[in-house]
Amino acid sequence: MRSRTRRSFLALTAAASAPVPAALPAHAAPAADHPSSAARALARLRAGNRRYAALRARHPRQDEERRRTVALSQRPFAVVLGCIDSRVPPELVFDVGLGDLLCVRTAGPSLDEAALGSLQFGVEELGVRLVVVLGHERCGAISATVELARTGTTVPGHLARVVDEIAPAVCSARAAGGDWVENAVRAHVARVGRTLAGDPAFSQAAVVGARFDLDTGRISFSPF
Numbered sequence: 001m002r003s004r005t006r007r008s009f010l011a012l013t014a015a016a017s018a019p020v021p022a023a024l025p026a027h028a029a030p031a032a033d034h035p036s037s038a039a040r041a042l043a044r045l046r047a048g049n050r051r052y053a054a055l056r057a058r059h060p061r062q063d064e065e066r067r068r069t070v071a072l073s074q075r076p077f078a079v080v081l082g083c084i085d086s087r088v089p090p091e092l093v094f095d096v097g098l099g100d101l102l103c104v105r106t107a108g109p110s111l112d113e114a115a116l117g118s119l120q121f122g123v124e125e126l127g128v129r130l131v132v133v134l135g136h137e138r139c140g141a142i143s144a145t146v147e148l149a150r151t152g153t154t155v156p157g158h159l160a161r162v163v164d165e166i167a168p169a170v171c172s173a174r175a176a177g178g179d180w181v182e183n184a185v186r187a188h189v190a191r192v193g194r195t196l197a198g199d200p201a202f203s204q205a206a207v208v209g210a211r212f213d214l215d216t217g218r219i220s221f222s223p224f
């Protein structure tokens with residue numbers, strides 16, 4: 001799978017009109033402080049979020065030297081599937097820098113083939129060993145889907161695809177009692193995480209779920 005995928009990307013590269021440097025590597029050799037395992041990558045994300053939540057963010061690896069280092073190659077240490085919500089930018093809430101995260105952001109977040117392919121690129125082509133599914137408190141996409149389920153109404157256009165993706169978690173959370181939206185957020189992250197964890201394309205990576213608290217800035221993790 002890896003070599004076939006690489007060939008397909010090389011074919012795309014060759015077909016592009018812009019000249020591509022012959023020596024452009026798929027990814028750089030890891031730096032000395034590069035997290036060498038999923039556990040170390042997760043530890044770095046936890047530490048970064050602790051700084052962010054405590055309003056002590058360092059904004060690391062965002063200087064001119066880092067820009068030069070990642071200009072021709074990248075070696076992110078985690079893949080994040082997160083929501084489009086403007087209040088949950090992964091690089092900020094994990095207090096990381098340029099080239100640290102490969103981020104895929106969709107409403108919910110929701111999974112489609114483009115999102116799956118993008119995530120797979122991070123794991124298979126860039127060698128990332130940690131995938132984080134990042135949901136968040138009071139998610140608008142999930143709140144809207146809950147409201148649709150409550151009222152029996154529908155949404156127009158492309159929004160329906162997002163709702164269809166989130167609806168199974170909303171339905172499963174309905175009977176749980178308590179805060180329907182909060183339960184659906186957790187159920188949706190778990191559902192997406194299980195999907196990824198059971199997909200052979202991600203067998204080389206550890207998949208963890210995460211929930212961002214809008215009030216405190218803290219992120220809690222849960223394995224699958």
Ligand SMILES: [Zn+2]
Pocket residue numbers: 083084085107108109136138139140141142
């Ligand atoms: Zn959201």
